[in-house]
Amino acid sequence: MDSYAKRRLELNDYAGIPLNKCFHSLLVAAKEYDNLPFGETYCRSYIAKVRHLRFGQGDAEALRNYFVRMQKRSSIFVYVIDMDDEGRMQNVFWADARSRAAYKSFRDVISFDNTYLTNKYNMPFAPFVGVNHHRQSILFGCGLLSREDTKTYVWLFKSWLKCIKGRATKAIITDQYRSMQGAVAQQYDNALKSKIEKENKADFESLNSSYKLVIGFYFEKRFQEAYTNAIFKLFQDELQGMLFCNFLLVKVDGAQYVFHVTNIIEWKHGDFKKRIVYTVRYDAIAFDAQCSCHLFEFRGINFRHMVKILIDKDVKEFHPRFILSLWRKDVKHGHYSVINCYEDLMSGENAK
Incomplete structure (x- = not known):
């Protein structure tokens, strides 16, 4: 041949x-x-x-030994190995204790993608990735696959569901762009230690410092006290974005108000401005608001259109749903108490 x-x-x-x-x-x-x-x-x-x-001579056995050692260190570490008809390793999936614990807190939406690691294996790498309360990527589990076909992916997702004990996520996002693929691959190459250090640093900074208030309204102070710095900064960006919003009261029915909020969007180079009108409904009894942009439901951040109305109504209280537990800095997530047991597969530990 x-x-x-x-x-x-x-x-x-x-x-x-x-x-x-x-x-x-x-x-x-x-x-x-x-x-x-x-x-x-x-x-x-x-x-x-x-x-x-594709695994290389002896690599399959080394990987299997590595998984056994990790499971001895932590019984919560899971791995699944798929063998072919001749007993040879062809696909693997694994998730450590910290990743499994983190999934319980941040499982609302996960990103699944497959890419090629820039190493000697040249095999599709399939990580399950979420976003933590600092909007950092966090690894829930990953697979190393021999091929990309329906049968292989069925095996992978069955292994994944077994790992998370059937607690399915609300949504799975797949992205085939090369830039995303490279970022995900790099995330695991540099992997868990770096991610944990960044999360710990962000936790410390959120608990011991915060961004200064922009407008000083009551609810801004509430968000400052509740949210991590990364999320509060996104909220403050929306406060600044209110400068490009105008509103008009169009209907009143008792405690129910309907506003039209015009958002002026400036395109690149400032040579064109577009005006988009959104409908904001405000309930003065429940202190609740909803916007036709649905960006709060999509991103979990209170957007400028609703905030513009809350300020105009001088709101001192607001619906509890506006502070998501996902973004809170005072929530003790389960994966905090899990000690990372990873080691470098190629380190001297292999000889022990």
Whole structure:
């Protein structure tokens, strides 16, 4: 088999194309059987060998030993290994104790993507990533896959559901952009230690310092006391954005108010301005507000359109739903108490 045929088989296998179709395409290119010096059985054997060799000689056993050591250190560490018909490792999934505990706190939305690690394995890397209360990415679990096809992904998601004990997330976001892929791959390459250090630093800063108030209204002070610095800064950005908002009262029905809020958006280079009108409904009894932009429901941040009305009504109280527990700095999340037990797979610990 020449290098062209080998490469074509490997690429098609990565893409999840059935082997019989791959062989048929080679047959079409060769025009007839006599011009093809190998058969479908040989192709199947070659692909099986390639999948096995992606781990490298001895690497599969080293990875398995690593998982066993991690589970001895923490019984909450989980891993699943998928073997082929000949007992060779082809897919793996794992999640450490801290990642599993963090999922309980930040499982509302997760991002799932597959990318290629820039290392010798050249295998699809599939991490499950969420966002913590500092809007930092946080790892919930990950897989290393031999191929990208439906069967493999079914196995991966079954392993994932087993890991989280069936507590499914509200939404899964997939993103195939290369920039996102590179960022996710880098996140795990540098991985858990760096992420934990950044989160600990952000926790310390949020508990011991805060951004100064911009307008000094009561609810701004409440958000300053409740939210982490990263989230409070996003809220203050919305306060500054109110400078580009005007409003008009269009309807009153008892304690129910309806406003039209015009948001002036300036495009790049300032040569064009667009005016978008949103509808804000305010309940003076429940101290609740809703905006047609639905950005609070989407991002969990109180947006300028609602805040503009709350300020105009001189609101001293507001609905509890406006302070999400997800963003609070005083919530003790379960993963804080989990000691990270990761080690470098290639470190001297392997010899112990």
